[in-house]
Amino acid sequence: MINKVVANAQEALRDIPDGAVLMLGGFGLCGIPENSIAELLRKNIKNLTCISNNAGVDDFGLGLLLQKRQVKKMISSYVGENAEFERQLLNGELEVELIPQGTLAERIRAGGAGIPAFFTPAGYGTEVGTGKEAREFNGKMYLLEHWLRADFALVKAWKGDTAGNLVYKGTARNLNPIMATAGKITIAEVEELVPAGELDPNHVHTPGIFVQRIFKGEVYEKRIEQRTVRI
DSSP states (O other): OOOOOOHHHHHHTTTOOTTTTEEEOTTTTTOOOOOHHHHHHHHTTTTTTEESOOBBBBBBHHHHHTTOOOEEEEESSTEEEEEEEHHHHHTTTTTTOOHHHHHHHHHHHHHHHHHOEEETTTTSGGGGGGGOOOETTTTTTEEEEEOHHHHHHHHEEEEEEOOOOEOOOGGGGGGGGHHHSSEEEEEEEEEEEEEETTTTTGGGOOOGGGEEEEOOOOOOOOOSSOOOOOO
């Protein structure tokens, strides 16, 4: 019987070195791998390249790694909630590649599918297209974009089984499934861990073939970026 379970985040992230390229699931603070981020902080791994939709907030998520200067480069789409990110960017302390959100998702999907490059119209004629090959198709201009892959993909799911099959819940699904396919080693943390065979195959979002390690997270704060209670 296949068993990909490791005891905790410490064991799961044991071999992530300085300078690693990481994908981290989540959208805003929704569906982020909180336990894995905490372990990266504890290990104080440096010079990371982080591929993530955003950069957390100043005191939570990837923002904590930025505060400790553990991140060398961010490849992201939206980073407007993080003042420390802005400060480091404007002072030349952080390499940043900003990508339209759909292009980011497709570059990750391409990495998981083994497609090295593709053409997209998003960003043509803007700063996004600087230095990129452009080609016309059917009277419309497109940019050549390359796949994104990572040494380690750190994803968070609602449920998982011992064989690594994953189920996400609601909007916490976001970029997690495609990132799970694009890491050389995919590490999944889950809220609930069950024996293989207990998950309905029709409900599995990420097949276990893509996951190398899985562990049950200890605590999830599930912080909300902004809460509007009155308009």
